[in-house]
Amino acid sequence: MNLVMVVRIAVKALGRNPTRSVLSCIGIGVGIAAVIMAMAIGEGSKAMMVKEISSMGNNLMMVFPERNRRGAVSSGMGQGQTMTAGDAEAVKHELAHIVQGVSPSVRSTVQMMYGSKNWSGNVQGASTDILTISNWEIAEGRFWTENEERASSRVCVVGKTVVDNLFGGDDTPVGKTIRLRGMTYKVIGVLCPKGANNWGQDQDDVIMAPYTSVQRYLNRSKFNNINMMNVSLVSMDDVEEARREITALLRQRHHLADYQDDDFETRDTTEIMATIGSVAGIMTIVLTIFAAISLIVGGIGIMNIMLVSVTERIKEIGLRMAIGATPATILSQFVLEAIFLATAGGAFGVALGVAGARTVGAVMGWPILIGVGSTAIAFLFSSFVGMFFGFYPAYRASKLNPIDCLRYE
Amino acid sequence: MAHLIEIRDMYKIYAIGDEPVHALDGVSLAVDDGEFLAIMGASGSGKSTMLNILGCLDTPTRGSYLLDGIEVASRTRTELARIRNQKLGFVFQSFNLLSRTTALEQVELPDLYMGRLSHSARRRRAMELLERVGLKGRESHTPAQLSGGQQQRVAIARALMNNPPVLFADEPTGNLDTKSSVEIMNIFTELSNEGITIVMVTHEDDIAAYAKRHIVMRDGHVMVDDKADGGRRKTTDEVSRLVKEALS
Structure with missing residues (x-):
């Protein structure tokens, strides 16, 4: 055969x-x-x-304050009271060799009102660095300035979804005044649409204001604490070094002794990607x-x-x-x-x-x-x-x- | 002198229900090189069983079978396949050609299994054999395009492909009209004259008459054998008398 x-x-x-x-x-x-x-x-x-995920931000690392714990109950990430805008400033200035930009993040849930229309959402309090950190671009108007940030100005920029729902078919929202928690805020810019991310969250349903103003007028907080900070690194190759240095810096600022655990957590996009x-x-x-x-x-x-x-x-x-x-x-x-x-x-x-x-x-x-x-x-x-x-x-x-x-x- | 085919005291017992059936009941038979043997008998006489065992298609329950001096009763299936391939040729009542396959490919098949010839030599030999059985020009016909007689001639050419010393034919004219039957038997006669040993099973007296030796079987026994009668063709009447003799 x-x-x-x-x-x-x-x-x-x-x-x-x-x-x-x-x-x-x-x-x-x-x-x-x-x-x-x-x-x-x-x-x-x-x-x-x-x-x-990579479009979420450039070489993004997020630092959250420790979760509040009462026994076994965790209050969720970003709800701890251990991190301040000062920490963010320190990271930005002391670690400038590996850090490109830092934006403290303060959230406030609000009902936005314009004329007879209203729309609910989270105001994202941020610093001017957020624009580059999160790859936002301005479609119309302008972003706030560092002066406005220092002055806790009541200005905001809005995403396309907010524009559609709050202003409807009207002409440009730039220059209009809206009401948030009874405070008047001036719309100074409109963000370019990003569309939905792939888990379906509408990234354009956003309203951003200087974090200083959110702390002061919306959260009415006497303290300087923040929900988290977004840190963009010079290069993702430095992610481990950055984690180490940020950890060391924050431990020092928080006066943590060697035997104490970190009172904050870091996350980066590589982890999320994994x-x-x-x-x-x-x-x-x-x-x-x-x-x-x-x-x-x-x-x-x-x-x-x-x-x-x-x-x-x-x-x-x-x-x-x-x-x-x-x-x-x-x-x-x-x-x-x-x-x-x-x-x-x-x-x-x-x-x-x-x-x-x-x-x-x-x-x-x-x-x-x-x-x-x-x-x-x-x-x-x-x-x-x-x-x-x-x-x-x-x-x-x-x-x-x-x-x-x-x-x- | 050694016989080409020699079976001794052969039994083939089928268990049908509780009753064992002796298809072969202690048969002995010897066939010499060049003989043209017709095995006759009524249906159930054991003639087909005999042919199948002689053709290595079936194995006996008991007994010895020497083919060309080699004991084949105890061979493996693979060895039997090789023996069939190289030493035996088969012609069946129902032709058993492969459907949708050309006459040429049918004839080439035994050498494909043997692998003896080159592609071109195999083709040449198959063409020669088809010409010899009178099918020149029909090499590319499939069975559906050939008459019964032509199909049986393809089968004969196929049986001759590997140059076997023995040809087994099981009712080769059973499905053919008289004219085609005569043509087929004339081919067998020619082959026999050329020295090929032929063992043919038939129940038709006029077909058996072409053979030179006749045995008649009944109930698993050989009742009549005219080997002593000189090995010559007989008339149909002579064959009929032999059959009657076996039944008496």
């Missing part, structure tokens, strides 16, 4: 029933296509999430598992076809054995037939999967990432499926007795 001969025999045998061959190819093809589409969508979403990445990874795995199930169904389809084929071609098997096919030859012929079917189906599936993923991406507007490696693996896997599911029918065929086959009616 010689493999080339068996390959020829198997190919010829498949060619004798093209309809059945094509139909069983489609089964496995759909399975492979599903795998490729699942991976393309999963990987695409992951890539997009990572991109969006979390998002693992979420997206799980999504890819789940999608791929479902797709793999369809591939197994395709494989069972091939097994089914091959079993039917063995029964239907039992006289052919008998004849082949009568003229000299050994059990091993029959086994190889049927396994090869299954592998060819599955591989042809795999090639078809790769084409279908790539086309399908692109179409879904275009129609649904989903990000799509077709990996060459994963596509190659899916394709090779189809041959494996053929071999695995083709073996049992082929084994059965090879165990048949020539005379029983020839006599079979």
